[in-house]
Amino acid sequence: MDRQPAAVLFDMDGTLVDSEKVWDVALHELAALAGGRLSHPARLAMIGSSMDQSMRILREDLGQPDRDPGPDVVWIEQRVYELFGSGLVWRPGARELLAEVRAAGVPAALVTSTGRRLVEVALETLGRDSFDVTVCGDEVSRAKPDPAPYLTAAELLGVPIAGCVAIEDSPTGVASAHASGAAVLAVPCELPLAPLDGVTQRDSLRGVDLAFLARLAATAPA
Known part of the structure; x- marks a missing residue:
C-alpha cells in the first residue's frame, strides 16, 4: 500500500453524519418563531457556515437585519442539542472508513463549523x-472557508498539513480544506460541488478505504 496519510481530517455535518437535516428542522422552526419563513436559497447558503454567518443569513432572509442574534443562537443550539441527542444517522461508508483509519493507527481529527456543546452530543454517535x-467552530479565530480550522487540526496533531487528507461535503468546507494545503476528498451531500483542481470528488464514502486516501496524499502537490 502507498505510504499512509500523515492524518485524516474529517468534517462532521453532511460528511460523517446526515445532520444537515437536523439543522434544517431547527432553522425552519426558528424562522417560524420569528414570524417568517426561511427561503430555500438562504438555507442552502448556511450549509457549512459558522453559527454567526448562519444567523446573519437568517436575519437578512427574514427582512429583520436588526434582530438580536443572541436569543436566536441560544434557542437553536438548545433545539439542535435535543435533536442530536436523539441520535444521528451515519453517511454511507463513513463509519467503516473512520473505523479503518482508527484501526490502522492513523491520526484523525474532527474539523467542524459546529460549536463544542453540540459536538459533544454528536460524539455520542461518532465515538x-x-x-x-x-476542532470546533467556536474554537478558531477564523471559520471555514478560511483554512484556519484545518491548519489548527494539523498543528494540534503535530503533522504537516501537506501530508493530510481532508474529507468535506460543502463548497465552504472544500474551500477551507483546499486552501490549507491538504489533499481533499469531496463527497457532496446537500449541495453540488463544482470541479476544482486538486480536489477529488466521489458520490459517497462507500468503497473509500485507507489505501485510497494514501494515494490521494501521495499524489497531492507539495
Missing part, C-alpha cells in the same frame, strides 16, 4: 475515541 483532536 469519543474516534478522534485524536476535535
Whole structure:
C-alpha cells in the first residue's frame, strides 16, 4: 500500500453524519418563531457556515437585519442539542472508513463549523475515541472557508498539513480544506460541488478505504 496519510481530517455535518437535516428542522422552526419563513436559497447558503454567518443569513432572509442574534443562537443550539441527542444517522461508508483509519493507527481529527456543546452530543454517535483532536467552530479565530480550522487540526496533531487528507461535503468546507494545503476528498451531500483542481470528488464514502486516501496524499502537490 502507498505510504499512509500523515492524518485524516474529517468534517462532521453532511460528511460523517446526515445532520444537515437536523439543522434544517431547527432553522425552519426558528424562522417560524420569528414570524417568517426561511427561503430555500438562504438555507442552502448556511450549509457549512459558522453559527454567526448562519444567523446573519437568517436575519437578512427574514427582512429583520436588526434582530438580536443572541436569543436566536441560544434557542437553536438548545433545539439542535435535543435533536442530536436523539441520535444521528451515519453517511454511507463513513463509519467503516473512520473505523479503518482508527484501526490502522492513523491520526484523525474532527474539523467542524459546529460549536463544542453540540459536538459533544454528536460524539455520542461518532465515538469519543474516534478522534485524536476535535476542532470546533467556536474554537478558531477564523471559520471555514478560511483554512484556519484545518491548519489548527494539523498543528494540534503535530503533522504537516501537506501530508493530510481532508474529507468535506460543502463548497465552504472544500474551500477551507483546499486552501490549507491538504489533499481533499469531496463527497457532496446537500449541495453540488463544482470541479476544482486538486480536489477529488466521489458520490459517497462507500468503497473509500485507507489505501485510497494514501494515494490521494501521495499524489497531492507539495
